[in-house]
Amino acid sequence: MRLVELGRLTRLTWKGGAEEWSLAKAPLLGVTPDGRRLAIVYVKPGTKLAQATPSERAHYTKLHWGKLGLGDVRAGEIAGGPWTELGPGIAITYTTRKLGDGEPVDYEHVWGDIGGGKTKPRWTPPRIKRHDCGERGCPDRGRLAIVGGSYRVTSHGIVG
């Protein structure tokens, strides 16, 4: 799957639970180039990320309000099934570092929130799932996925 990197996934909240990661241990949050699907990308510590292509870099820059950044999630792994459904997604936070100054910036999105306490009509939240095969040595053990939902990722970030 081709993905553009949004940043590090540092917090994910669903109805009934949440998971938080330190910046050093956080998985990457990627998005498909059409902006329709978020993907959680797990990278083993010490993995050297490949260089982003110019088009990935341009797309990343567009998604970060013109900031220059490296978008590369190709060295990671996306968990597969079997899944346990945890619940509808409520909010997501991803963290990026601006090149040069190294200052991390958090972007939080509450799904379905259009401001003033209102929810978008005919909106569906993504569903949060956790890999659950029951095998103790499984590399996907505990990993999460964001499935479905009517949000889009645009130059304004996650919308809907």
Ligand SMILES: [Zn+2]
């Ligand atoms: Zn497994």
